[in-house]
Each structure stands twice: as C-alpha cells, then as structure tokens.
Amino acid sequence: MINMTFSAEVAAARASGQAIVALESTIITHGMPYPQNVEVAAQVEDDIRAAGAVPATMAVIDGVLHIGLEADQLQALGQAKNVAKISRADMPACIATGGTGATTVAATMIAARLAGISVFATGGIGGVHKGAETSFDISADLMELAQTPVTVVAAGAKAILDIPKTLEVLETQGVPVIAYGQDSIPAFWSATSDLAAPLRMDSAAEIARAHATRQAMELPGGQLIANPIPAGDQIAAEDLAPVLAQAQSEADAQGVAGKAVTPFLLQRIFELTEGRSLTANIALVRNNARLAAEIAKELVNLKQ
Amino acid sequence: MINMTFSAEVAAARASGQAIVALESTIITHGMPYPQNVEVAAQVEDDIRAAGAVPATMAVIDGVLHIGLEADQLQALGQAKNVAKISRADMPACIATGGTGATTVAATMIAARLAGISVFATGGIGGVHKGAETSFDISADLMELAQTPVTVVAAGAKAILDIPKTLEVLETQGVPVIAYGQDSIPAFWSATSDLAAPLRMDSAAEIARAHATRQAMELPGGQLIANPIPAGDQIAAEDLAPVLAQAQSEADAQGVAGKAVTPFLLQRIFELTEGRSLTANIALVRNNARLAAEIAKELVNLKQ
Amino acid sequence: MINMTFSAEVAAARASGQAIVALESTIITHGMPYPQNVEVAAQVEDDIRAAGAVPATMAVIDGVLHIGLEADQLQALGQAKNVAKISRADMPACIATGGTGATTVAATMIAARLAGISVFATGGIGGVHKGAETSFDISADLMELAQTPVTVVAAGAKAILDIPKTLEVLETQGVPVIAYGQDSIPAFWSATSDLAAPLRMDSAAEIARAHATRQAMELPGGQLIANPIPAGDQIAAEDLAPVLAQAQSEADAQGVAGKAVTPFLLQRIFELTEGRSLTANIALVRNNARLAAEIAKELVNLKQ
Ligand SMILES: [Mn+2]
Ligand SMILES: [Mn+2]
Ligand SMILES: [Mn+2]
Numbered sequence: 001m002i003n004m005t006f007s008a009e010v011a012a013a014r015a016s017g018q019a020i021v022a023l024e025s026t027i028i029t030h031g032m033p034y035p036q037n038v039e040v041a042a043q044v045e046d047d048i049r050a051a052g053a054v055p056a057t058m059a060v061i062d063g064v065l066h067i068g069l070e071a072d073q074l075q076a077l078g079q080a081k082n083v084a085k086i087s088r089a090d091m092p093a094c095i096a097t098g099g100t101g102a103t104t105v106a107a108t109m110i111a112a113r114l115a116g117i118s119v120f121a122t123g124g125i126g127g128v129h130k131g132a133e134t135s136f137d138i139s140a141d142l143m144e145l146a147q148t149p150v151t152v153v154a155a156g157a158k159a160i161l162d163i164p165k166t167l168e169v170l171e172t173q174g175v176p177v178i179a180y181g182q183d184s185i186p187a188f189w190s191a192t193s194d195l196a197a198p199l200r201m202d203s204a205a206e207i208a209r210a211h212a213t214r215q216a217m218e219l220p221g222g223q224l225i226a227n228p229i230p231a232g233d234q235i236a237a238e239d240l241a242p243v244l245a246q247a248q249s250e251a252d253a254q255g256v257a258g259k260a261v262t263p264f265l266l267q268r269i270f271e272l273t274e275g276r277s278l279t280a281n282i283a284l285v286r287n288n289a290r291l292a293a294e295i296a297k298e299l300v301n302l303k304q
Numbered sequence: 305m306i307n308m309t310f311s312a313e314v315a316a317a318r319a320s321g322q323a324i325v326a327l328e329s330t331i332i333t334h335g336m337p338y339p340q341n342v343e344v345a346a347q348v349e350d351d352i353r354a355a356g357a358v359p360a361t362m363a364v365i366d367g368v369l370h371i372g373l374e375a376d377q378l379q380a381l382g383q384a385k386n387v388a389k390i391s392r393a394d395m396p397a398c399i400a401t402g403g404t405g406a407t408t409v410a411a412t413m414i415a416a417r418l419a420g421i422s423v424f425a426t427g428g429i430g431g432v433h434k435g436a437e438t439s440f441d442i443s444a445d446l447m448e449l450a451q452t453p454v455t456v457v458a459a460g461a462k463a464i465l466d467i468p469k470t471l472e473v474l475e476t477q478g479v480p481v482i483a484y485g486q487d488s489i490p491a492f493w494s495a496t497s498d499l500a501a502p503l504r505m506d507s508a509a510e511i512a513r514a515h516a517t518r519q520a521m522e523l524p525g526g527q528l529i530a531n532p533i534p535a536g537d538q539i540a541a542e543d544l545a546p547v548l549a550q551a552q553s554e555a556d557a558q559g560v561a562g563k564a565v566t567p568f569l570l571q572r573i574f575e576l577t578e579g580r581s582l583t584a585n586i587a588l589v590r591n592n593a594r595l596a597a598e599i600a601k602e603l604v605n606l607k608q
Numbered sequence: 609m610i611n612m613t614f615s616a617e618v619a620a621a622r623a624s625g626q627a628i629v630a631l632e633s634t635i636i637t638h639g640m641p642y643p644q645n646v647e648v649a650a651q652v653e654d655d656i657r658a659a660g661a662v663p664a665t666m667a668v669i670d671g672v673l674h675i676g677l678e679a680d681q682l683q684a685l686g687q688a689k690n691v692a693k694i695s696r697a698d699m700p701a702c703i704a705t706g707g708t709g710a711t712t713v714a715a716t717m718i719a720a721r722l723a724g725i726s727v728f729a730t731g732g733i734g735g736v737h738k739g740a741e742t743s744f745d746i747s748a749d750l751m752e753l754a755q756t757p758v759t760v761v762a763a764g765a766k767a768i769l770d771i772p773k774t775l776e777v778l779e780t781q782g783v784p785v786i787a788y789g790q791d792s793i794p795a796f797w798s799a800t801s802d803l804a805a806p807l808r809m810d811s812a813a814e815i816a817r818a819h820a821t822r823q824a825m826e827l828p829g830g831q832l833i834a835n836p837i838p839a840g841d842q843i844a845a846e847d848l849a850p851v852l853a854q855a856q857s858e859a860d861a862q863g864v865a866g867k868a869v870t871p872f873l874l875q876r877i878f879e880l881t882e883g884r885s886l887t888a889n890i891a892l893v894r895n896n897a898r899l900a901a902e903i904a905k906e907l908v909n910l911k912q
Contacts, residue, residue, distance in 0.1 A: 001824055087782065089785070089806060089807075092821040092825055138776070140779060233691070
C-alpha cells in the first residue's frame with residue numbers, strides 16, 4: 001500500500017463508521033484565488049459537517065496521499081504555487097516522486113476508493129470537449145466513472161463541454177447518469193437543459209440503494225448524480241447561451257487551443273456574467289456537498 | 305448479492321451441470337407485437353432444448369433478476385406495456401427501485417455472468433451507429449463484450465449500423481470476432497458481406513476451446529460469434545442494400561434523430577421487404593440458439 | 609492455466625529472482641527480412657544480457673505460449689512464413705487452435721503479465737491512425753496499456769500515426785506517458801517533437817518507483833516510457849517531415865487503405881531515406897532494451 005494519511009476527523013469517522021464525503025482539491029488550487037479558495041473549501045466542508053457527515057478533501061502533499069486535510073494543510077495548499085493538477089495518469093508518478101498535486105475528479109475517485117469512501121461531491125465533471133470529433137480531447141473522468149465504484153454528485157458536466165457527446169460516452173461506458181429530482185440533465189450554472197436525463201431519482205435513499213446494488217452485482221464503476229443548482233442561484237440557460245457562444249467565438253478568433261481553452265472560457269464567462277458564474281459555482285458545490293452527505297448517510301444505514 | 309431467482313428448469317440444470325444458454329428479453333418487449341413475440345421466444349427456447357441445452361431468458365421483474373422465465377412469466381412480459389430496455393448503466397437502478405426491464409445484449413451478458421452462464425444467443429448486437437463520427441453514438445454492447453466473459457452468438461451487428469466502424473471498435477477493445485464457417489462477416493439479414501472476418505472457426509468445439517483459453521489467460525472479455533443466417537432464409541446483400549439506403553434517406557429527409565432512428569429504420573425495412581426482414585430475423589435467432597446450445601454443451605464437456 | 613513454457617534462461621532467472629525484460633516478436637516476423645530479423649533480435653537480447661537482465665522474447669508456437677525463445681526457436685520463427693500477428697483479440701484463439709503467432713505490443717504485455725514480467729522493450733507502440741476521426745482505426749495497444757500492469761519502453765508511438773490524438777487517447781484512458789530525460793515526446797525516428805510530454809523522468813529508479821506505486825494503488829494499467837532515439841542515430845524531425853508527407857500522399861494517391869497503409873508507408877519511408885529508417889529503427893530498439901533492463905533491475909531492487 002502507498003503512503004496514505006488520514007485527517008484526525010476522517011480517522012475518527014472511519015473508526016466509528018460515520019458517513020464520509022470525499023472532496024477534490026483542484027477547486028482550491030485552480031478554481032479560485034486565495035483566500036477565497038480556502039474560505040469556500042472550508043465552507044463546503046462545514047456544509048458536510050452540518051449535514052451530519054465528515055468531509056475528506058483529497059490531495060497529494062510531498063508524496064503522501066492525504067484523505068482529509070487539517071485546517072493548516074488546507075491553508076498551505078490554498079497558497080501554494082504551481083501545484084500539479086493530477087488525474088489517473090499522473091497520480092502514481094506524483095506520489096512516487098514525492099510531489100504535491102491537487103486531485104481532479106478522476107484522482108479524487110481513486111483516492112476515495114483506496115480509503116473506502118463511496119460518495120464524492122464536486123462542481124462539475126470533465127467530459128467530451130467541444131471539437132472532440134477531431135481533437136479526441138475527452139476527460140479521463142469519464143473512464144474513471146466507468147471503473148471506480150464511487151457515486152459522484154455534480155451539477156452535470158461543465159457547461160463549456162459538449163454535453164450531448166458526454167452523455168453518449170457515459171452511456172457507451174455503462175455509467176448511470178441520474179438526474180436528482182427532475183427529468184432533464186442540469187447544465188452546471190443552469191438548473192435545467194433540453195436534454196432528457198437517462199435516469200431520475202428523487203431521494204438520497206434511492207441513490208444509495210442503486211449504489212449498493214451496483215456493488216452487489218460486481219459492476220466496477222460508479223454513478224453520476226446530476227444535481228441541479230438551486231433555482232435561486234442559477235444562471236438560466238437562455239441567459240447563459242449567448243455568454244457561452246461569445247466566449248467560445250473569442251477563443252476561436254484568438255486561436256486559443258488545447259489545455260488553454262478551459263481556463264480562457266471560464267475567465268471570459270466570469271467577466272461576461274460580472275462574477276455571477278463564480279457565485280453560482282460556489283452555490284452548486286455547496287448544494288452538491290449537502291446531497292452527497294445525505295447519500296453517504298443512507299449508505300451507512302444500508303450497511304447496518 | 306442481489307435478489308436473483310432461477311426458473312425451475314435452470315435451477316435443475318445448474319444442479320446437474322447441464323449446458324445452459326442465456327437469452328435476452330428486449331426481443332420480446334421491443335422486437336415484435338404480442339402474441340408473436342411470445343411464440344417466437346418460446347420457439348427459440350424449444351430450439352435450445354431440442355439441441356440438448358436449457359434456455360435462460362433474462363429479465364428484471366419487480367426488481368428481481370430472473371435467470372430463466374416460467375411460461376406464465378414469459379406471457380406476462382410479452383403483454384406488459386412500457387417495459388424499460390435496460391443496459392449496463394440502468395440495470396442496477398432498475399433492480400434497486402423494484403422496476404421491470406427487458407435485457408439488452410449488455411444486460412443479458414451481465415446477468416449471465418452473475419449466474420455463471422457462459423454462452424448467450426441473440427439476433428444481432430448493437431454497435432457503432434451511422435454518423436457516430438459526429439454523434440458519438442456507440443452501443444454499450446461493445447464495451448460489455450470487452451469486459452464480460454460470455455460468448456455471444458449473433459448474426460453480426462445489426463445491419464443498420466456502421467459495420468466497418470463496429471469492427472474497428474471491437475478490434476481496439478480486444479474482442480474476438482469469429483465468423484462461423486465462412487471467411488466474411490455476416491451482415492444480419494444477409495449471410496455474407498464484403499468484409500473479411502478477423503477470425504474464422506468451423507466447429508462449436510473450437511469456439512468452446514477459445515472461450516476456455518480466454519478464461520485461462522484471465523482476459524476479462526467475451527467473444528462475438530458471427531453466425532450467418534441460413535442461406536434459405538437470408539435477404540441477399542445486393543437486395544438489402546437499396547432497402548437500407550431508402551430507409552436511411554427517408555429518416556434523414558424526415559429529420560428522424562437520436563433514439564428514434566433505429567425503430568424507424570426497422571419499421572421501414574419491414575415494410576419495404578414486405579415482412580421478409582422479420583421472417584429472416586426469426587430464422588437467424590433460432591439458428592443462433594442452436595449454435596449456442598452446441599457451444600454450451602462443448603464447454604460442459606471441456607470442464608469434465 | 610494455459611500451456612506456457614519458459615526458455616532455460618528465463619526459467620533460471622525466475623528461480624533466482626533476476627531482472628527479466630519482455631520482447632515482442634512481430635519485429636522478427638513482420639519487421640525485417642531473414643536473416644537480418646534474427647540477427648537484430650539476437651543483438652537486442654544480448655544488449656539486455658549485457659545490461660544485467662534476461663530477455664524473454666514472446667511468441668505462440670504450435671499453440672504453446674513461449675516466454676523466451678531458445679536460439680533454434682528464434683531461427684525457426686525468423687524463417688517461418690505466414691505467421692499471424694496476434695493481439696488481444698486473437699491471442700487466445702491462436703493458442704486454442706494450436707496456431708503460431710508473433711506477439712504485438714498488446715499480446716506481449718499479456719504474455720508478460722501471465723509470466724510475472726513487469727518491463728517490456730519495443731520499438732514503437734501502435735496508436736491512433738491518421739484519419740481515425742472517420743475510420744475509427746485505433747490500435748488495441750492503447751487499451752492494453754490502460755489495463756495491463758507492464759511498463760513499456762518505446763521510442764514513442766510509430767511516427768506514421770496521429771501522435772497528438774494518440775496522446776489524447778492515452779490521457780483519457782489514464783495511461784502515464786513519461787518522456788525519458790527530456791521535455792518533449794520523442795517521435796520514433798526523431799529524438800524530439802514539438803509536443804510536450806505529459807510527464808518526464810530522468811532515471812530508471814524513478815520509473816521503477818512509479819511502476820511500483822501504480823501497483824500499490826491497485827491501478828490496473830501500465831506505463832509508457834517514451835525513450836528518445838540516441839541523437840547520433842536519429843533522423844531529425846525536419847528531415848523526416850517531408851518524407852512522411854510524401855509517403856502519405858503517395859498512399860492517398862494510390863488508394864492504399866486499411867491494413868495495407870502501414871506496410872506501404874514503412875516501405876516508402878525506407879526507400880525515401882535510403883535505408884536510414886531501418887538503421888534508426890534498430891538503434892532505437894537496442895536503446896529501449898538497455899533502458900528496460902535498467903528499469904527491470906531497479907524493480908528487483910525495490911522488491912528486496
Ligand atoms: Mn484532455
Ligand atoms: Mn446510443
Ligand atoms: Mn486497427
């Protein structure tokens with residue numbers, strides 16, 4: 001086994017069989033500037049505690065996989081420069097070379113599995129990038145959902161992606177995409193979309209039973225819970241569409257390509273919405289954390 | 305383990321180590337109208353019995369996975385309305401929520417694996433849809449073949465699909481595609497095509513040995529046996545080509561898209577061939593059932 | 609377990625816990641004419657021995673999987689006609705039917721895993737073929753790297769492939785691509801390219817630790833070590849580009865398609881470079897064998 005350490009809170013929760021919710025750390029290192037990143041991360045952790053579960057923010061620090069960060073570690077990670085963003089491909093190398101890395105959705109799922117944690121809350125998953133029919137640019141998050149038994153609560157895939165193609169890949173890979181409480185797929189900043197959800201569930205208990213059934217059938221993958229942003233916090237799809245279009249056309253016009261596209265788009269959307277995209281992002285992550293805590297508690301109940 | 309129940313016949317076969325052949329149930333719920341669907345399903349089951357093996361038609365009924373259906377259950381399923389078509393992504397959810405679902409190729413393979421059944425007969429597998437280079441619409445059946453150790457006997461992929469691309473994906477995923485008794489890939493309603501088969505085998509015993517070797521090598525997936533429709537029952541490739549082209553161009557002209565395409569095409573092909581497509585479909589499923597029974601018996605022999 | 613036999617040298621190395629390096633055999637049967645193929649294969653084996661490890665050239669001969677070939681077996685394989693090139697899909701069928709086959713990258717990885725060998729040296733891996741956005745022609749080598757725990761030392765993907773798309777698929781599948789000692793991805797005959805490597809390592813010990821960490825994390829796949837051809841042996845990228853372009857445009861003009869493309873291109877590149885492509889190919893394989901031996905020895909050290 002690799003060098004893995006647990007926060008005091010997570011260690012206690014494991015000992016007592018309490019519900020635990022995994023959290024990623026790229027939102028801290030790559031999602032917002034300091035100190036807002038640490039404040040939001042701490043807020044999301046508190047949301048999970050308030051809902052009766054224990055947060056486990058994942059990160060690799062100096063080659064050690066951390067399952068849960070102490071407050072000072074969170075502070076340090078929030079101020080660290082040039083932290084790697086690690087996915088399945090580079091996570092073992094980061095650990096083997098004593099590096100420091102923030103976990104993407106894929107890496108957080110791997111960490112959760114190693115720690116025996118079944119539920120993970122994030123903002124939005126990666127997916128099929130626009131133009132993937134010629135670039136082949138598809139996030140490793142999708143393959144991770146196909147093979148790692150973690151239920152991921154997200155507000156759908158990030159809205160700058162090609163959502164119809166992302167749903168097709170998830171279907172091909174046998175990943176359940178379950179809209180929570182509605183019939184359409186939520187679209188990250190927008191609560192609804194015109195895409196029908198493959199599955200719909202209306203309670204955390206139902207989601208937990210589906211998770212447990214998947215395990216009982218020895219199917220290797222996880223579930224994607226597509227949890228709509230609260231209506232009061234959303235940017236409605238009709239308001240967002242022209243913003244997405246403008247940001248994308250600027251990226252095209254300026255020849256932004258490859259890994260530079262996503263940060264460029266997110267920054268322009270932030271500017272064009274006058275900051276509402278970030279406010280909405282925080283609201284949806286907190287909302288996902290609360291639902292994830294409920295699912296994690298139901299899974300504990302199921303085991304009893 | 306999940307709630308799983310065996311028909312009396314399958315339970316007895318398991319106890320005595322008799323050969324068993326899995327059958328799917330979407331052909332019952334989505335392939336033909338009642339009562340023809342039940343008659344054909346019963347006929348195919350009898351073909352397997354006549355060949356010395358035991359049929360195990362798979363379905364999820366009220367949240368219970370059925371491995372083999374009793375006659376009254378088959379009747380009820382054949383008349384049920386709005387039964388879900390379940391694949392890998394939605395099968396656990398269907399079971400967890402107490403639903404009823406008919407099994408696609410992927411779901412039938414999963415059920416077979418859970419029940420320790422190694423051979424499965426169907427009509428045609430799903431594959432890469434025409435236009436998938438931009439739609440990304442690829443059946444989960446292909447990934448299931450890559451990971452679940454079941455030998456699937458089919459008359460190739462459904463002819464309305466993009467067969468060359470389907471073969472490429474199967475090669476990439478390491479799935480053996482074995483033409484039975486000929487050098488070309490059969491094309492569902494047509495016995496032959498101008499596509500060379502990657503592999504050819506001429507006996508059930510050879511196929512059974514290849515299956516057993518795959519298991520012995522700890523390779524996770526199955527095999528696709530591409531079994532040509534009997535010559536007397538086929539619609540020759542040159543007769544079928546204009547029918548496929550017309551049906552496809554009508555779909556394009558009428559803007560039929562997404563999940564509506566396959567049922568539209570099948571209905572138009574049925575009409576344009578004056579019902580011969582359905583007659584051929586029944587003949588090829590029965591033919592596949594007989595070969596599957598032979599392979600299953602050879603596998604029993606190998607274990608002894 | 610299947611019928612598997614070890615060369616005397618490999619059997620002794622296994623007994624004493626010595627470092628072993630796997631080698632493929634399609635380079636023997638499909639890469640060069642006799643007797644050059646056997647001379648090069650023997651030379652590469654000697655390079656591994658000189659570096660302190662033991663070579664295990666893989667092949668299926670008359671249905672038996674050989675882990676290491678005796679000198680007379682290598683001679684016979686080098687002169688055999690119509691030997692199959694076997695990958696994941698056809699390897700079990702070849703064994704089950706008593707056939708003879710040379711192992712591709714994918715099949716060699718499978719053989720290595722069965723024999724408990726962790727490191728494999730080859731020339732270049734297969735990948736995404738040019739035009740794959742419409743042909744879907746993608747080598748099974750990429751999926752093998754995603755699921756089989758072998759570190760593969762190659763000079764990158766074969767340069768006639770679409771390298772950017774190959775890197776995207778490897779990222780999606782979670783495969784580490786580690787450039788050895790430089791920041792750019794080597795391009796087979798050329799030491800460098802304008803593509804940044806996802807990861808870089810500068811020592812065999814570091815690569816071995818990353819391999820071991822991957823295993824400790826129970827991640828199923830391997831690693832691709834992209835090892836640049838020695839500078840003195842390379843064909844510089846700027847010299848190679850017009851050659852690749854000319855060969856490709858001739859293939860297009862003559863309508864060469866499907867599986868005929870790769871041999872056509874390699875032959876034309878051989879002619880257009882007046883044989884330098886073959887000289888470079890031999891140099892890079894030997895270079896990869898030496899690095900693979902170092903990594904294998906470091907892995908032995910790690911286990912102690
Ligand atoms: Mn990408
Ligand atoms: Mn589909
Ligand atoms: Mn290919």
